[in-house]
Amino acid sequence: MMSIKYQGKLQVEKREIDNVTLSYLRFQTPKENKGNIICFLTLFLYFIGLFPIIGETFSLTFFLAAFIPTVLISVWAIIYLIDPYRFEKSYYLFFGIYGVVNTYVYFLSIVKLLYIDMKVEGIIPLILSLLLFIILLVGVNLLNLKALYSGTYHKLQNMRSINVAWVSIGALGYILGQFLLSFIYTDSALYTLIIVLISLLSCVTAYFTVYIHRYYFNDKNMELVKQVYPDFGLPMSERNTKSRRKKKKKKM
Secondary structure, X not given: OOOHHHHHHHHHHOOOOOHHHHHHOOOOOHHHHHHHHHHHHHHHHHXXXXXXXXXXXXXXXXXXXXXXXXXXXHHHHHHHHHOOOOOHHHHHHHHHHHHHHHHHHHHHHHHHHHHHHOXXXXXXHHHHHHHHHHHHHHHHHHHHHHHHHOOHHHHHHOOOOOOOHHHXXXXXXXXXXXXXXXXXXXXXXXXXXXXXXXXXXXXXXXXXXXXXXXXXXXXXXXXXXXXXXXXXXXXXXXXXXXXXXXXXXXXX
């Protein structure tokens, strides 16, 4: 949720920035960004993502393929846990890359279930799963651009009704694809259910990859970002100093 302080700044600058751009300049506070990292990495990546990888039957190949990018993104996350204010700008690039990593780990979990646990053979299931993974990431980012420039985000933020059938079709397409793949190669209802659930979560983490575009959008429009959020990217100490100065001026 956006803080009241940030909402107030948005109201001030609405007349100066077009609605499409303004709808994309809705940021959480650095403190909330830090909370996102703790929540999503711990629950979505470490617990849900790695659990199928390290579970029975264990495979060193799949473990290393998932563990290495997980360690790298975790090391990168440290700077946002230490100082989320100073690194507020690059947080959006980080969170987008995290989305790629988390979705990739889910992809590995599905493939591991197919080949190690369900004893599937041949390269076709791997190719089909990889294609679904790529289509999901590309599709989500194309839908993000469509939502931005069609004014969908602006309508959502103003509680106006919109047609999101194309979003539902995209998500259901990926889930259905993984379901059919597991259904064809196994008669285990349990494994099929697990794969469908992981596919559903993959749609969520794949959405986080749109933050990569948001990072470059912010970088390109930093002047507008600063108009809406004057403290954006500043250390917390400098933000506090500015707040004190404003209070002193009001008193005077």
